[in-house]
Amino acid sequence: MPCYCSIRYQAKYMKISLLQKRLAVAVIGLSVASVAAHATDLLDTVKARGTLQVALEGTYPPFDSKNAQGELVGYDVDVAKAVAAKLGVKPVFITTEWSGIIAGLQAGKYDVIVNQVGITPQRKASLDFSPPYTYSVAQLIQRKNDDRNFKSLEDLKGHKLGVSLGSNYNDMAKAVPGIQVETYPGAAEELSDVASGRIDAALNDRLTLAYLLKTAPLPLRAGASVGDSTEMGIPFRQNNPKFAQALAAAIQSLKQDGTLTKISLKWFGVDVSKPAAQ
Amino acid sequence: MPVFQLVLQSLPVLAAGALLTIKFAILAMVFGLAAAVVVALMGISQVTALRRIARFYVSLMRGTPLLVQIFVIYYGLPSLGISLDPTPAGVLALSANAAAYLSESMRGAILGIARGQWLAAYSLGLSRLDTLRFVIGPQALRLAVPSLANSLISLVKDTSLVSVITVTELLRSAQEVIATTFQPLPLYLAAAAIYWILCTILEALQHWFERHLALPGPH
Secondary structure, three states, rough: OOOOOOHHHHHHHOOHHHHHHHHOOOOOOOOOEOOOOOOOOOHHHHHHEEEEEEOOOEEOOOEEEEEOOOEEEEEHHHHHHHHHHHHHOOOEEEEEHHHHHHHHHHOOOOOOOOOEEEOOHHHHOOOEEOOOOEEEEEEEEEEOOOOOOOOOOOOOOEEEEEEEEEOOOHHHHHHHHHOOOEOOOOHHHHHHHHHHHHOOOOEHHHHHHHHHHOOOOEEEEEEEEEEEEEEEEEEOOOOHHHHHHHHHHHHHHHHHHHHHHHHHHHHOOOOOOOOOOO | OOOOHEEEEEHHHHHHHHHHHHHHHHHHHHHHHHHHHHHHHHOOOHHHHHHHHHHHHHHHHHHHHHHHHHHHHHHHHHHHHOOOOHHHHHHHHHHHHHHHHHHHHHHHHHOOOHHHHHHHHHHHHHOHHHHHHHHHHHHHHHHHHHHHHHHHHHHHHHHHHHHOOOOOHHHHHHHHHHHOOOHHHHHHHHHHHHHHHHHHHHHHHHHHHHHHHOOOOOO
């Protein structure tokens, strides 16, 4: 879902000499650690450390959110735990905002993101992905008492459609000329604006919407599914062939031994770890 | 869930976030004020190069969004081989940014002291540094306190931006609860109330300082 604006920001605003000066000015006990050189494969780093550092939002139910006890729970949390177990290491979770999550991966702040990251050609240009572990599709959501039935994105020409900032739904909506696309920080905000009538519909992940419709106290209903099936994978930094192989093997074995299916049934009642028939 | 119960239940989470907010705010205030003194002194220096550097620093820090500064320090520096943890990166960005604003308040207060004070001190044989330290500084501090407090109170609220570098501070804690309860208003209001309480404490400090530094007698 991320846009690459954040990465462009870095390049644009990076004034190296100034930063160095500022660093020199600030008299702070900094724990400066140089980034692990690219020469060592991520797999060796992870094994040596004994932990897999997993980034997620922590505000994205039912994939990852905090329960009343403050523990991280959700489908992606369970998947990450299972993957780490297959790799023979312990998972360490790091919660951060979506807007910075890809930048953090590229800056080496953690090893992987397990947060329903859609596998897209643009993202594959700068990141490597595990094989898909979730299959879903984009879906419209409308007000309960709205008689109009938008069957496709074309039907929304001249109407207001809400999407999350930097999501692949954002790209889908913008690809259709004539739609007034409104961007929101997250699903909770766009759904409340559909409910209040400020926008005509919202576009999000079918799996998210099923959960939100069940739990959010808002007068909403599911609309039509639009576009092709989306595939979610686990992204990591490029040039880590051994890690790529180990991660792919872990996902494969979780699919074969039924673990992924079990986790999926627990959270969604349906198996989303295989390409959907619908 | 009733609103009162919801807020009550999320108080431990919000309190944990508030502790982080306080930690970042206090660290950034200490380092920010220290750096601001240096920048302000450079700003009134008789050495042109120092004045230019100070002016450039203030311009850069005030003229670019704090969010971008945090982003560059945390996500941009690793490409130069400098990888900071979230706490030092956040404190560095907040202090460096606050220092620019604080230094201008200090410089303004110093310039606000009448020229006669300088001349009188020189005629007593005080050096420039001693004049600043014993004559101008104490008087300037009295002028600077209200606007320094302005910047420091802003700083408390600016700490919410470090949520973008994996720190679950007060506002982000509220958002975590909102993500599963779908009750934004009461939780944002609860978070706002905590920020207000924190800033009220700062205001009390400000007033104490003002009384402490006030000129004797009615005027």
